[in-house]
């Protein structure tokens with residue numbers, strides 16, 4: 243069983259899905275290599291970054307095959323297995339002996355800038371922590387929460403932190419603020435990829451995402467008590483940054499290139515004061531660029547599972563679902579064995595109803611590779627009858643950050659062949675293929 247990031251990297255190495263770079267690289271040269279690796283669908287570990295003592299890993303979800311391997315299933319089954327495991331809960335287990343406490347830095351020894359966090363977008367306001375699980379507790383109920391938040395480096399013991407108003411973290415912060423209290427947080431970096439996936443999920447507020455992480459893994463997440471804050475963190479993480487957000491403290495943060503590949507301008511955002519850094523010996527940190535394969539896998543997988551469940555309840559014969567067609571989860575596609583002529587319309591309406599950010603949704607037949615955008619375009623070219631296959635729904639709720647009204651109209655496309663004449667639409671295969 244994969245217990246932590248290092249086990250996962252060993253799995254990638256065994257499968258020959260990762261490139262380990264031992265030659266020296268400059269921090270500024272890393273994003274270009276990350277892009278190349280993303281194109282190739284391969285993970286990458288930078289072990290020798292000029293001026294830094296620690297390693298950096300990227301593209302941990304470089305291919306859907308990686309998750310299939312972790313879940314022990316086929317690529318098509320990833321969504322189904324995720325949906326089944328997401329429904330379960332396995333509570334974390336407390337441990338005393340934690341690799342993440344091999345090194346403990348406090349006071350003047352704290353320097354978050356010593357880690358090889360990178361500048362992701364050319365016009366970003368600085369270096370960012372982008373793959374940290376932010377752990378906090380509800381000041382009233384004590385319920386634990388995990389989320390992923392971007393954090394701009396602002397000095398040896400200070401970062402910015404962006405939380406959106408709908409986040410659980412923001413509701414915790416408001417409760418602390420009302421009592422004029424700091425909100426303690428701990429940020430875990432270099433995580434088991436399934437812990438990161440659990441943190442990207444948005445379950446009901448009373449759910450502790452570590453219970454989901456346990457169920458996704460199939461065994462409890464091992465947690466250890468923090469050194470300077472009243473929180474528990476993954477014992478086998480690479481690095482944990484402990485500290486607090488002070489009430490009523492905001493500072494300019496940004497700009498930051500977000501997942502739609504636009505820059506979010508400078509905003510007043512929260513400030514994270516660091517009280518301790520704990521880590522393993524020779525820690526490995528992770529980077530996730532917004533609008534990358536990693537980012538979209540984290541955002542899309544829970545939503546694919548959500549749609550899978552809805553379609554199953556409608557008795558749709560689903561082959562595959564892909565909300566990661568173009569590195570954001572605003573456009574998606576499903577491949578089905580069509581049972582009723584106009585079934586794709588019901589499917590698209592259900593999809594838009596279930597996931598409000600979804601803007602474009604394409605339904606294709608089971609013989610189309612839903613993970614291959616070229617194949618989806620093939621279906622549009624050969625099977626779509628646009629006068630009857632396109633559904634436009636104006637004025638529905640879409641992605642929130644949308645001043646120009648670009649996300650309020652939904653478009654569904656039925657690119658399936660007509661029923662009962664499958665012979666005419668059977669795809670040519672090569673002899674013996």
Ligand SMILES: Cc1cc2nc3c(=O)[nH]c(=O)nc-3n(C[C@H](O)[C@H](O)[C@H](O)COP(=O)(O)O)c2cc1C
Nearest residue numbers: 389390391392404405406409410411442443444540
């Ligand atoms: C790589 C990555 C970065 C993210 N950065 C932010 C962020 O900076 N601010 C934010 O509000 N949400 C961000 N999110 C989304 C939240 O992590 C996600 O909505 C999470 O489910 C929120 O947790 P909650 O449901 O417990 O509130 C990010 C997601 C990913 C995958």
Ligand SMILES: [Mn+2]
Nearest residue numbers: 387388410447
């Ligand atoms: Mn939550």
